[in-house]
Amino acid sequence: MPRQIRRVATISVHTSPLDQPGTGDAGGMNVYIVEVARRLAARGIEVDVFTRATSANQPPVAELVPGVQVRHVQAGPFEDLDKTDLPAELCGFTSAVLRAEAAHDPGYYDLLHTHYWLSGQAGLSVKRRWGVPLVHSMHTMAKVKNAALAAGDSPEPAGRVLGEQQVVEAADRLVANTAEEARQLSDLYGADPRRVATVNPGVDLSTFRPAGTAEVRRRLRLPGDAYVLLFVGRIQPLKAPDVLLRAAARMLADHPELRSRLVVAVVGGPSGAARSRPEELQKLATTLGVADVVRFEPPAPQAALADWYRAADVTVVPSYSESFGLVAVESQACGTPVVAAAVGGLRTAVDHGGSGILIPGHDPADYAAVLYDLAARPGLRDRLARGAVRHARAFGWDTTVDRLLGVYTEAMERIEIPA
Numbered sequence: 001m002p003r004q005i006r007r008v009a010t011i012s013v014h015t016s017p018l019d020q021p022g023t024g025d026a027g028g029m030n031v032y033i034v035e036v037a038r039r040l041a042a043r044g045i046e047v048d049v050f051t052r053a054t055s056a057n058q059p060p061v062a063e064l065v066p067g068v069q070v071r072h073v074q075a076g077p078f079e080d081l082d083k084t085d086l087p088a089e090l091c092g093f094t095s096a097v098l099r100a101e102a103a104h105d106p107g108y109y110d111l112l113h114t115h116y117w118l119s120g121q122a123g124l125s126v127k128r129r130w131g132v133p134l135v136h137s138m139h140t141m142a143k144v145k146n147a148a149l150a151a152g153d154s155p156e157p158a159g160r161v162l163g164e165q166q167v168v169e170a171a172d173r174l175v176a177n178t179a180e181e182a183r184q185l186s187d188l189y190g191a192d193p194r195r196v197a198t199v200n201p202g203v204d205l206s207t208f209r210p211a212g213t214a215e216v217r218r219r220l221r222l223p224g225d226a227y228v229l230l231f232v233g234r235i236q237p238l239k240a241p242d243v244l245l246r247a248a249a250r251m252l253a254d255h256p257e258l259r260s261r262l263v264v265a266v267v268g269g270p271s272g273a274a275r276s277r278p279e280e281l282q283k284l285a286t287t288l289g290v291a292d293v294v295r296f297e298p299p300a301p302q303a304a305l306a307d308w309y310r311a312a313d314v315t316v317v318p319s320y321s322e323s324f325g326l327v328a329v330e331s332q333a334c335g336t337p338v339v340a341a342a343v344g345g346l347r348t349a350v351d352h353g354g355s356g357i358l359i360p361g362h363d364p365a366d367y368a369a370v371l372y373d374l375a376a377r378p379g380l381r382d383r384l385a386r387g388a389v390r391h392a393r394a395f396g397w398d399t400t401v402d403r404l405l406g407v408y409t410e411a412m413e414r415i416e417i418p419a
């Protein structure tokens with residue numbers, strides 16, 4: 001008889017579910033952890049999220065919603081640590097997690113779900129000490145990232161590849177965002193396909209839903225007749241916001257009559273080693289002669305972000321690599337089609353020709369051509385907008401949690417993997 005799941009320990013070493021996504025190290029993974037934890041709690045499963053404390057002001061325990069606690073674990077200095085410094089702090093982090101659990105009766109947690117390889121590394125020791133199953137989500141993989149680097153971007157270090165390999169070998173179950181990621185886990189890291197479950201992430205369909213564009217545009221001070229292109233996410237080379245700016249410049253060079261209507265909105269904050277990227281991007285906009293049409297906006301909470309999606313004609317996601325691409329699904333849920341690079345999870349997140357357009361590669365001329373076509377053909381935009389809403393409906397977080405619970409149950413039952 002399988003044991004019931006009462007309490008899950010989630011580990012997210014390098015970024016807290018309380019952080020604002022869209023800047024620094026906070027992005028889709030934070031949203032994922034919050035949305036899944038909330039829904040597990042709603043189904044009566046308590047979730048404790050362990051994350052590294054980054055300020056002396058953080059309380060040891062903070063309630064996210066009833067049933068979900070964020071536990072700030074002290075390991076290393078609070079500030080000024082980069083993600084690349086964190087492997088050295090994992091030992092201290094792991095000990096602190098073990099100490100926190102030791103305050104409870106044995107068997108307090110039924111299962112451990114770790115996110116990103118750093119957390120997976122902590123999870124290896126925790127799993128052994130607690131004797132619980134380890135479920136791991138990679139979110140991104142060094143080998144995949146390194147195979148698709150933006151020009152000038154630094155490759156992920158060999159230590160990360162090794163660390164990921166160890167986690168893949170030790171996890172009871174691996175959760176892949178898409179079938180492609182599941183294949184990559186097997187092909188690149190040798191994961192046993194029987195241990196890999198494909199579970200698509202979701203979208204909060206109550207926050208991200210279509211609503212009157214005209215009213216939203218008034219609020220955001222966008223002209224009603226503007227052609228609005230939107231970029232949302234962390235400003236870093238991997239996300240390629242520069243491709244959108246170059247495409248806008250190209251479009252205006254070929255179709256100068258568009259200048260009076262074009263608005264390019266960039267919502268998000270600095271991230272990665274080159275934290276000055278927004279300034280660099282602003283400089284690039286000036287160099288390209290498009291600074292007058294580009295609006296830079298700070299990271300926005302989810303509800304405010306929904307308004308940006310609603311206000312836009314097209315959301316552009318030109319990333320070099322994307323494990324899934326929540327931004328693409330959120331935009332579609334708001335009724336805004338997506339033009340995206342045909343890479344990774346974006347091929348699942350966007351229905352090419354149905355809810356948006358996928359473009360092979362990162363040549364700004366290709367993006368300019370598609371974006372101009374969409375500017376000139378409102379009928380096509382409307383058709384894709386309707387398709388976008390339909391496509392996004394397939395990705396509710398409740399479905400994600402249903403599937404995850406199946407994976408948890410399998411891991412708990414330690415179902416024998418047939419040879």
Ligand code: UDP
Pocket residue numbers: 020021022023026027028029031232233234267268269298299300301302305324325326327328330
């Ligand atoms: N996001 C946000 N505010 C912003 C920019 C982004 O809340 O200003 C969120 C966005 O809603 C999405 C996540 O950050 O859920 C980004 O996820 P995605 O999968 O697109 O990219 P990742 O950050 O995982 O690389």
